[in-house]
Amino acid sequence: MKKHIVVIAGDGIGQEVTAVGKQVLDAIAKKYDHEFTYDTALIGHEAIEATGNPIPDETITKSKASDAILFGAVGHPKYDNDPSAKVRPEQGLLGIRKALGLYANLRPIKLFDELLSASSIKPEILKGADILFFRELTGDVYFGERGRKDDGDTAFDTMIYSRYEVERIVIKAFDAAMTRRRKLCSVDKANVLESSRLWREVVQEIAPRYPEVEVEHQFVDAAAMLLIKDPKRFDVVVTGNLFGDILTDEASQIAGSMGMLASASVGDTTGLYEPIHGSAHDITGKGVANPLASVLSVALMLDISFGMKEEANAVVDAVDSVLKAGFRTRDIADATTASDKILGTQAMGEQILQRLTA
Numbered sequence: 001m002k003k004h005i006v007v008i009a010g011d012g013i014g015q016e017v018t019a020v021g022k023q024v025l026d027a028i029a030k031k032y033d034h035e036f037t038y039d040t041a042l043i044g045h046e047a048i049e050a051t052g053n054p055i056p057d058e059t060i061t062k063s064k065a066s067d068a069i070l071f072g073a074v075g076h077p078k079y080d081n082d083p084s085a086k087v088r089p090e091q092g093l094l095g096i097r098k099a100l101g102l103y104a105n106l107r108p109i110k111l112f113d114e115l116l117s118a119s120s121i122k123p124e125i126l127k128g129a130d131i132l133f134f135r136e137l138t139g140d141v142y143f144g145e146r147g148r149k150d151d152g153d154t155a156f157d158t159m160i161y162s163r164y165e166v167e168r169i170v171i172k173a174f175d176a177a178m179t180r181r182r183k184l185c186s187v188d189k190a191n192v193l194e195s196s197r198l199w200r201e202v203v204q205e206i207a208p209r210y211p212e213v214e215v216e217h218q219f220v221d222a223a224a225m226l227l228i229k230d231p232k233r234f235d236v237v238v239t240g241n242l243f244g245d246i247l248t249d250e251a252s253q254i255a256g257s258m259g260m261l262a263s264a265s266v267g268d269t270t271g272l273y274e275p276i277h278g279s280a281h282d283i284t285g286k287g288v289a290n291p292l293a294s295v296l297s298v299a300l301m302l303d304i305s306f307g308m309k310e311e312a313n314a315v316v317d318a319v320d321s322v323l324k325a326g327f328r329t330r331d332i333a334d335a336t337t338a339s340d341k342i343l344g345t346q347a348m349g350e351q352i353l354q355r356l357t358a
């Protein structure tokens with residue numbers, strides 16, 4: 001099969017982990033006789049440095065022409081410590097999501113058994129946890145009106161949702177629940193927020209179309225607690241942009257590390273595949289970042305955008321095999337991991353590639 005992929009590695013460890021993801025794509029193309037062609041594009045801090053714009057038009061044009069996008073991360077400490085900066089790397093990521101209409105962000109939380117002891121949660125609580133988050137990605141407080149008033153001493157961000165925005169993500173989540181354990185948890189803050197009351201209303205309206213799906217509503221504060229107390233109670237979770245952003249970083253601890261969580265952002269056109277983590281300034285350039293979230297993002301691309309189930313499974317199996325062999329990056333190593341099995345980013349990638357080329 002012929003596919004055209006745009007690689008947008010971005011900032012910080014985005015560069016390091018995406019290099020491994022790209023090698024995995026190459027290995028899959030070779031093993032299964034596919035023709036993957038590539039283009040690269042700028043985003044975030046590196047795009048600001050080169051063009052003054054965190055999301056150059058060229059990046060959008062190339063992305064629109066792609067079959068899929070492999071994305072790394074954006075962010076730079078310079079901006080994190082300068083609240084007054086008007087042009088910011090994160091605008092690049094928000095901008096590409098909006099421009100491509102990528103309204104549904106799928107974040108699977110799946111624990112590899114080998115990592116049971118890598119999490120700070122007790123193994124008996126974790127074992128068997130398997131959650132699929134649907135995070136709405138192009139609305140909410142990230143895209144609502146924001147600004148300052150009273151000579152800059154008052155600031156506001158608007159949490160805003162329209163009915164159609166809620167409907168389309170909720171339908172996707174129900175459809176996914178039908179292919180899984182048929183449980184859907186909708187997370188909101190409807191006891192306080194009007195946008196959440198609209199959200200809950202829409203879920204209640206759509207639910208009768210899926211009589212086989214058991215629906216529950218949780219307030220976001222309680223959902224945050226239940227995720228750690230009893231992660232196995234969740235199957236599909238659907239929520240807004242802000243709540244989904246926060247809850248999935250929390251849920252990464254169910255999978256052992258931020259470095260393990262992949263995501264797929266889909267809408268009506270191309271798909272964008274990225275780790276859920278950011279540019280991780282604290283480890284950038286050290287060669288220790290876990291590349292498995294990028295590798296697993298490639299698996300999601302193969303499956304969701306290209307319909308290559310066998311290839312996707314081969315990538316997930318390679319990750320499983322590497323973990324079974326005891327290899328770990330620093331973030332998923334525990335006290336029992338032998339020091340010679342703790343690998344850097346590229347060495348971990350090599351282990352994956354060895355299995356895909358065997």
Ligand SMILES: NC(=O)C1=CN([C@@H]2O[C@H](COP(=O)(O)OP(=O)(O)OC[C@H]3O[C@@H](n4cnc5c(N)ncnc54)[C@H](O)[C@@H]3O)[C@@H](O)[C@H]2O)C=CC1
Binds near residue numbers: 259277289
């Ligand atoms: N999707 C994106 O591009 C995102 C970008 N950001 C940006 O990234 C920058 C850093 O933000 P943080 O809050 O520190 O979030 P972060 O996700 O970059 O890092 C959080 C913690 O997880 C660790 N971590 C993340 N990915 C890892 C990996 N692959 N392997 C091992 N450890 C890993 C980091 O070392 C850090 O201790 C900021 O500028 C922020 O705006 C943050 C989140 C998402």
Ligand SMILES: CC(C)CC(=O)C(=O)O
Binds near residue numbers: 090276
């Ligand atoms: C720029 C942020 C919205 C990125 C982020 O934290 C995420 O998408 O998870």
Ligand SMILES: [Mg+2]
Binds near residue numbers: 245246249
């Ligand atoms: Mg996030």
